[in-house]
Amino acid sequence: MGFVPIVDVLSGKHKRAKVRGWVHRKRESKTIIFVVLRDQSGLVQCAIKEGSPAWEEAKKLTVESSVEISGEVHKDKRAPGGCEIGVDKLTIVGLAERFPISRDVSEEFLRDVRHLWVRSRKLTQIFRVRSEILHAIHDFYHERGYFEIQSPSFTKSACEGGTTLFEVKYYDRKAYLSQSWQLYAEVMLPALQKIYTIAPSFRAERSRTTRHLSEYWHHEMETAWMDFDGLLRFQEDFILHLTRHVLKHCKTELKELGRDTSDMKSLKKPFIRMKYAEAIKKLGHRWGHDITDKDERKLVADAGKPVFLTHFPRDMKAFYMEPDPQDPKTVLACDLLLPGIGETTGGSCRIVKKEDLEKSMKMYKLDPKDYDWYMDLRRYGSFPHAGFGLGIERLVMWLTGTKHIMDTIPFPRTMTRLTP
Amino acid sequence: MGFVPIVDVLSGKHKRAKVRGWVHRKRESKTIIFVVLRDQSGLVQCAIKEGSPAWEEAKKLTVESSVEISGEVHKDKRAPGGCEIGVDKLTIVGLAERFPISRDVSEEFLRDVRHLWVRSRKLTQIFRVRSEILHAIHDFYHERGYFEIQSPSFTKSACEGGTTLFEVKYYDRKAYLSQSWQLYAEVMLPALQKIYTIAPSFRAERSRTTRHLSEYWHHEMETAWMDFDGLLRFQEDFILHLTRHVLKHCKTELKELGRDTSDMKSLKKPFIRMKYAEAIKKLGHRWGHDITDKDERKLVADAGKPVFLTHFPRDMKAFYMEPDPQDPKTVLACDLLLPGIGETTGGSCRIVKKEDLEKSMKMYKLDPKDYDWYMDLRRYGSFPHAGFGLGIERLVMWLTGTKHIMDTIPFPRTMTRLTP
Numbered sequence: 056m057g058f059v060p061i062v063d064v065l066s067g068k069h070k071r072a073k074v075r076g077w078v079h080r081k082r083e084s085k086t087i088i089f090v091v092l093r094d095q096s097g098l099v100q101c102a103i104k105e106g107s108p109a110w111e112e113a114k115k116l117t118v119e120s121s122v123e124i125s126g127e128v129h130k131d132k133r134a135p136g137g138c139e140i141g142v143d144k145l146t147i148v149g150l151a152e153r154f155p156i157s158r159d160v161s162e163e164f165l166r167d168v169r170h171l172w173v174r175s176r177k178l179t180q181i182f183r184v185r186s187e188i189l190h191a192i193h194d195f196y197h198e199r200g201y202f203e204i205q206s207p208s209f210t211k212s213a214c215e216g217g218t219t220l221f222e223v224k225y226y227d228r229k230a231y232l233s234q235s236w237q238l239y240a241e242v243m244l245p246a247l248q249k250i251y252t253i254a255p256s257f258r259a260e261r262s263r264t265t266r267h268l269s270e271y272w273h274h275e276m277e278t279a280w281m282d283f284d285g286l287l288r289f290q291e292d293f294i295l296h297l298t299r300h301v302l303k304h305c306k307t308e309l310k311e312l313g314r315d316t317s318d319m320k321s322l323k324k325p326f327i328r329m330k331y332a333e334a335i336k337k338l339g340h341r342w343g344h345d346i347t348d349k350d351e352r353k354l355v356a357d358a359g360k361p362v363f364l365t366h367f368p369r370d371m372k373a374f375y376m377e378p379d380p381q382d383p384k385t386v387l388a389c390d391l392l393l394p395g396i397g398e399t400t401g402g403s404c405r406i407v408k409k410e411d412l413e414k415s416m417k418m419y420k421l422d423p424k425d426y427d428w429y430m431d432l433r434r435y436g437s438f439p440h441a442g443f444g445l446g447i448e449r450l451v452m453w454l455t456g457t458k459h460i461m462d463t464i465p466f467p468r469t470m471t472r473l474t475p
Numbered sequence: 476m477g478f479v480p481i482v483d484v485l486s487g488k489h490k491r492a493k494v495r496g497w498v499h500r501k502r503e504s505k506t507i508i509f510v511v512l513r514d515q516s517g518l519v520q521c522a523i524k525e526g527s528p529a530w531e532e533a534k535k536l537t538v539e540s541s542v543e544i545s546g547e548v549h550k551d552k553r554a555p556g557g558c559e560i561g562v563d564k565l566t567i568v569g570l571a572e573r574f575p576i577s578r579d580v581s582e583e584f585l586r587d588v589r590h591l592w593v594r595s596r597k598l599t600q601i602f603r604v605r606s607e608i609l610h611a612i613h614d615f616y617h618e619r620g621y622f623e624i625q626s627p628s629f630t631k632s633a634c635e636g637g638t639t640l641f642e643v644k645y646y647d648r649k650a651y652l653s654q655s656w657q658l659y660a661e662v663m664l665p666a667l668q669k670i671y672t673i674a675p676s677f678r679a680e681r682s683r684t685t686r687h688l689s690e691y692w693h694h695e696m697e698t699a700w701m702d703f704d705g706l707l708r709f710q711e712d713f714i715l716h717l718t719r720h721v722l723k724h725c726k727t728e729l730k731e732l733g734r735d736t737s738d739m740k741s742l743k744k745p746f747i748r749m750k751y752a753e754a755i756k757k758l759g760h761r762w763g764h765d766i767t768d769k770d771e772r773k774l775v776a777d778a779g780k781p782v783f784l785t786h787f788p789r790d791m792k793a794f795y796m797e798p799d800p801q802d803p804k805t806v807l808a809c810d811l812l813l814p815g816i817g818e819t820t821g822g823s824c825r826i827v828k829k830e831d832l833e834k835s836m837k838m839y840k841l842d843p844k845d846y847d848w849y850m851d852l853r854r855y856g857s858f859p860h861a862g863f864g865l866g867i868e869r870l871v872m873w874l875t876g877t878k879h880i881m882d883t884i885p886f887p888r889t890m891t892r893l894t895p
Contacts, residue, residue, distance in 0.1 A: 058700075075700065077665050077856050095622075095668040119665070121856035149827070149857030170662040170848045171855060179666040186622035193613050202515075202606035207886045208628075208675050208690055211893045222644045223652070225689075226679065226890050232643070239886055242590040242895075245497050245539070246599040248515040255628050255674065259646065269645075270628055280478070280495065407569070428590045428895035435591060436497045436541035437569030466627045466659055470646050473631045475662075475848035 062096035064128055065136040072140060074099065075123040075148070077174070078116055088113045090142075091135070092124060095179070100134040101126065101142050109145035119151040119174070166461070170475045173465055180308040181463060184301060185451045191300035192253065192274055195293060201249040201276070206236035208255070212425040219259045221269075232257035235444060237375075238429045240277035241405060244440055245432075251276040253447070261470055264348070266396070266460045268448060270468040277442035283387040283404050286441040287363055290391055290400055291324040294361065298322050301454050314456035318360075318394060327358050330366040331385065343368055351390075351397035362392045374419040375412070377404040389443070393453045402443025409433035482516035484548055485556040492560060494519065495543045495568070497594070498536055508533045510562075511555070512544060515599070520554040521546065521562050529565035539571040539594070586881070590895045593885055600728040601883060604721060605871045611720035612673065612694055615713060621669040621696070626656035628675070632845045639679045641689075652677035655864060657795075658849045660697035661825060664860055665852075671696040673867070681890055684768070685879045686816070688868060689888040697862035703807040703824050706861040707783055710811055710820055711744040714781065718742050721874050734876035738780075738814060746781040749774070751805065754784055763788055771810075771817035782812045794839040795832070797824040809863070813873045822863025829853035 056073055064072045076094035083089070088103045090113065101124055103113040109124075116122065126142040156171055165172045172178060196203070209223065209230045221232040234256050243250055256273035281289070298319050301309070309316055335342065337357075338350050346354075346364065355362050366385040369378060376386040388403035406412045412433055416423055423430065451463040461467040466475065476493055484492045496514035503509070508523045510533065521544055523533040529544075536542065546562040576591055585592045592598060616623070629643065629650045641652040654676050663670055676693035701709070718739050721729070729736055755762065757777070758770050766774075766784065775782050786805040789798060796806040808823035826832045832853055836843055843850065871883040881887040886895065 119855040121858040151855040173663055174666045189623045190617055197610055203609045207888050209888050224642045246594045435539040435571040438541040468627050468629050
């Protein structure tokens with residue numbers, strides 16, 4: 056008989072079981088030792104009685120030791136999960152030294168030993184949900200006939216201004232690490248029309264906040280012939296798909312993380328659509344005033360559900376965004392604000408006409424030479440198109456109810472954190 | 476009636492159709508204009524007769540212009556795909572300037588205008604297959620209960636020697652771009668046990684070959700409790716799954732690319748397993764001699780099917796590889812050679828015991844301080860585990876029959892190529 060996952064033991068389908076994993080907790084008296092064993096699927100209590108052939112080995116066991124255990128499974132209401140293994144065989148695979156993580160260590164220490172802290176129930180559950188979200192993203196696009204495409208991380212010029220770009224020594228010259236696939240994605244559209252990516256993006260972010268990372272995972276999509284309303288509706292379907300997928304497939308994880316899922320369950324489309332003009336009125340700002348992180352959280356808290364902020368003033372957004380024909384001082388751009396998080400996606404329609412793009416680049420003081428290949432898209436069969444980008448970690452924060460973005464990625468990178 | 480993909484027109488299910496795309500070719504006489512229209516799904520011939528309301532617009536059309544076309548669909552054996560649209564309405568969306576790509580341009584020029592060359596039938600078909608391969612990889616792991624996990628691109632120390640590492644200005648210090656997730660993956664295993672990734676890897680590769688890139692996409696997996704035989708069998712299942720998936724879902728693409736699929740169809744497990752000792756005997760080398768790219772291609776050509784090269788001399792491989800208990804001068808490592816390509820995957824069992832790892836690091840002249848967090852895995856509940864890595868682009872080369880690796884990724888990066 057082979058090893059079985061702990062979740063199968065808890066389901067009660069085995070009378071005897073052979074499991075392997077790590078010692079999560081140990082409690083011992085003179086006549087019995089209780090070991091809570093952990094594998095990726097769950098926790099199970101194992102009891103070793105004095106006189107059992109496993110007794111001597113069990114006495115040696117330390118927290119985080121790896122072991123193989125066999126024994127009889129019996130129901131026990133007092134045991135976590137309702138089942139217990141009465142151990143008759145126990146093999147220590149790797150006896151652990153004294154584990155450095157205990158209840159009273161600091162957050163900073165936990166980040167120093169991140170490679171061990173990833174074993175915590177909290178982080179493990181978050182990463183399980185993260186993986187399921189990625190799966191749901193791939194699924195969503197595959198069902199809709201999209202192609203997964205990758206753009207380069209190395210770029211030559213510091214597009215869109217360079218204050219947050221990382222510089223790389225690229226052989227005998229300089230290169231920069233990409234912050235978005237967008238310009239590359241646009242020029243791919245005449246070949247494939249509907250494309251998406253999931254890739255790291257790099258941002259030399261000097262601010263220390265609970266929602267910024269120097270390296271984050273960036274999901275982006277770009278679609279030929281999509282208009283602004285289509286872009287908003289697509290994102291609604293996308294967020295709803297992910298929310299429902301996680302509700303359905305991550306029940307245990309969300310429960311263990313203490314995520315109150317009532318807002319996820321009641322989520323429905325359409326989301327609220329609010330123009331910038333309306334938002335600043337609510338906030339008491341003047342035209343041209345930035346909408347801060349705090350403002351975003353207020354707007355979405357007041358609304359009680361996701362909010363699309365749209366129609367921003369042109370000079371607050373990027374040069375490639377299409378002005379609204381009804382009100383050309385604003386652009387057809389949208390930020391999706393999620394409750395408790397704020398901005399999670401950002402998208403827009405892209406400028407179609409070459410003359411408009413040239414004018415816009417002049418307005419933004421960009422050198423057309425740096426964008427010649429991008430301009431070619433408008434020279435050779437231009438067409439309406441739109442897309443959006445999303446920070447995977449912010450979405451994980453929202454869906455798992457995690458307060459700090461550093462907990463949503465296994466090995467976070469920030470201005471002060473480059474190890475482990 | 477909405478727009479339909481060209482593939483639906485060719486299937487003959489519409490009597491009338493509205494399509495949009497780009498002008499792939501144009502041929503004109505005094506009384507009729509033929510336009511071959513392209514969208515991501517295919518090509519269709521559209522005929523505009525003199526006197527039709529679309530005639531004047533059709534005359535203006537240039538190659539790569541974007542258009543919307545409506546008309547009646549009728550069968551025509553002479554038309555490519557067997558169907559033709561008799562156009563009665565034609566709207567030019569973006570009239571193209573004279574397209575710079577023609578039959579007689581150089582390879583180098585095609586790389587300069589890569590952003591336009593991606594529209595070619597060849598590259599489009601390759602990227603379609605590439606996307607389908609990525610989908611098949613995700614599928615394969617999801618079915619087997621694996622988690623998709625990401626490791627950082629920024630690392631502090633130049634592990635495994637630094638000659639091919641890219642250096643980054645990381646705020647006020649230096650960092651390096653990662654070449655493998657492996658050390659991070661190993662320490663994640665006590666949390667999740669079965670994990671995989673698809674992410675960019677960076678290699679400052681000064682050699683100009685047809686199978687190296689400065690940035691490539693790297694699939695890696697790591698599995699707790701997996702032994703060497705398990706690792707080989709897993710990779711066989713993996714390669715077979717991908718091959719069958721592509722055969723099934725990319726028929727049109729492979730046909731258009733002229734890929735002779737007989738080797739894919741006849742592929743079966745087990746693959747050939749050949750120890751290094753046997754390989755050098757066949758090649759006439761002495762013990763310790765490198766197996767070159769050319770050697771690899773010879774071995775796999777002679778075999779006529781994929782070959783696992785295994786049991787390399789220890790000092791030819793990485794410090795973390797487990798020596799073969801039967802023959803400790805060799806390690807439990809494997810390279811999978813594919814016909815025409817050579818090495819495509821590389822994997823190994825990882826050293827389990829702390830003392831063995833320390834001894835190995837001394838042998839490789841590595842500073843244990845740089846690997847303290849990695850060593851912790853052996854301090855706190857060590858266990859057997861194994862994994863492998865694969866270059867996505869090499870796999871795409873093999874499955875699509877592409878000669879040059881630069882054609883398997885949309886915007887290749889090499890020592891001499893950083894744009895577009």
